[in-house]
Amino acid sequence: MATPPTMEPLVETLDSHDALILVDVQNDFLPGGPLGVADSGAIVPILSEYVRRFHERGLPIFLTRDWHPRNHCSFQQQGGPWPLHCLAGSQGALPPDQFPVPAPAVIIYKGIDPDQDAYSGFQGTALHRHLQALDVRRLFIGGLATDYCVLNTVKDALSLGYAVRLLTDAIKAVDVRPDDGERAEQEMIRLGAVPIRLEDLTR
16 A cells, blocks of 8 residues: 655745845833733744844845834824834834844834834835845745734735745734734735744755
8 A cells, every 4th residue: 555645844945035024023012012012022032043044144134113203193192002112213112132133134114104104014115125126036024013013014025926934933913802913824824925933944
């Protein structure tokens, strides 16, 4: 009797058309911040390892950051849903000390316009133009938060024609409603993002 075929685990090999996009790894979204995502500190070492692997290979790394004026429309004081967070130039808008950023990484500032919210790293930024200039075709995306800025960044990336790998071990959700994060993950996968974890990357 023939032996049934076994499913091979997904193995991803990085190449010259790949880039890493880490979304909003900022103090205000980490535990203790005004919009801290539960258990988000646990993904910082994993994010750092993704950064290390891309940096070692000389591949592009992009970090998006909320960079809000004090009168930003998303704040509760302006009638929005969120407390004050990631004010431009504040400590809360910076990454944590245990998340060093390599010098070649490009910082993408979003949410700068006081009258426009921006969950996606592509909205109102030069991210797409940077990626085009570097001939990037595949994006590895992780960060915070799964159900808002990661979701919208992934959706925009897919709509722009990029292949997307969703770093499921390096995202955490706000979960304003129970299971928002799980629903967001499923939506990204339904739209074409491929879920991977660090162990799926060849060294």
